[in-house]
Amino acid sequence: MLNIEKHEKIMDIVKSELSCSAHNMDHVLRVHSLCLEIGKHEKNVNLNVLIPAALLHDIARVIESKDTTGKTDHAILGSEMAEKILKGLDYNDNDIEEIKHCIVAHRFRSGNEPRSIEAKILFDADKLDAIGAIGLARCFMLSGQFGQRLEIIDDLDQYIKENTTDNGRIKDVSKHTPFIEYEFKFKKIPKRLFTSSAKEIGNDRIKYMGRFFNRLTKEIKGIM
Numbered sequence: 627m628l629n630i631e632k633h634e635k636i637m638d639i640v641k642s643e644l645s646c647s648a649h650n651m652d653h654v655l656r657v658h659s660l661c662l663e664i665g666k667h668e669k670n671v672n673l674n675v676l677i678p679a680a681l682l683h684d685i686a687r688v689i690e691s692k693d694t695t696g697k698t699d700h701a702i703l704g705s706e707m708a709e710k711i712l713k714g715l716d717y718n719d720n721d722i723e724e725i726k727h728c729i730v731a732h733r734f735r736s737g738n739e740p741r742s743i744e745a746k747i748l749f750d751a752d753k754l755d756a757i758g759a760i761g762l763a764r765c766f767m768l769s770g771q772f773g774q775r776l777e778i779i780d781d782l783d784q785y786i787k788e789n790t791t792d793n794g795r796i797k798d799v800s801k802h803t804p805f806i807e808y809e810f811k812f813k814k815i816p817k818r819l820f821t822s823s824a825k826e827i828g829n830d831r832i833k834y835m836g837r838f839f840n841r842l843t844k845e846i847k848g849i850m
């Protein structure tokens with residue numbers, strides 16, 4: 627049976643934690659919907675693990691973005707915050723561990739690979755929200771926030787050399803563009819997904835993005 631009452635309580639807590647950023651809450655709700663959709667195509671999915679994990683996965687996002695030292699990892703901190711919330715709602719230890727694993731593993735780092743089906747679904751849903759029409763809308767929203775230009779950089783290798791650190795972090799975010807994000811990050815997403823239904827959605831979304839950036843390139847260069 628679904629813990630609907632508990633899920634509603636978690637939703638209220640997450641809303642208050644992410645209150646300063648409607649964008650983050652919208653993302654959480656989209657990831658939640660995608661998790662349910664992908665979950666329909668997989669066997670033995672525990673929705674009482676998957677739903678709380680989807681709702682809580684970015685609970686520490688605001689804290690991470692406010693930390694100017696760059697030391698906060700919202701996946702790790704988020705799993706710790708989730709543990710306290712879930713204990714307060716009388717979740718059993720096993721479910722808490724499963725939910726924490728989903729949250730830690732939604733950010734892919736070596737040693738944190740998703741191992742349960744619920745963690746794989748959450749990972750996939752979270753990544754899908756970065757591509758397709760929604761991915762375009764999100765990256766242009768951010769691009770405006772950082773004062774980026776609408777330009778197409780022809781020499782991407784040179785750009786990478788000049789504007790990224792050895793571990794892949796961007797040095798000056800105002801010099802970055804949605805086009806570069808697409809070339810270096812978004813294009814790789816479908817291949818990294820775990821579930822076949824998410825891969826199908828991902829392939830479709832990335833094709834759409836590719837068509838958009840092709841046309842954008844031509845319009846910027848005055849070809850179209």
Ligand SMILES: [Fe+2]
Binds near residue numbers: 683684687700732733
């Ligand atoms: Fe996240």
Ligand SMILES: [Fe+2]
Binds near residue numbers: 653657683684752
């Ligand atoms: Fe997320």
